[in-house]
Amino acid sequence: MKLTLKALRVNYGLTQREMSNIVGCSIESWRNYENGITVPNNKVVEKIITTFKVNYNDIIFSRRLRLNSSLT
Numbered sequence: 001m002k003l004t005l006k007a008l009r010v011n012y013g014l015t016q017r018e019m020s021n022i023v024g025c026s027i028e029s030w031r032n033y034e035n036g037i038t039v040p041n042n043k044v045v046e047k048i049i050t051t052f053k054v055n056y057n058d059i060i061f062s063r064r065l066r067l068n069s070s071l072t
Helices: 005-011 016-023 027-034 042-052
Strands: none
Touching (some): 005 027, 016 042
């Protein structure tokens, strides 16, 4: 089952602040991860995987599809 980071957080009933504390990042960073502005580093990803028992391949890090305009 694929999950966005926001869906993962909401499923556990956590606020963005609580989630950022759990994975060891700032609340601003967590907001950026949820909004697809930035992608978490390996340390944060590993913390998400181990804490919430999810598979790396089941996490959706960005809802946005970025297309290379030079290919169109």
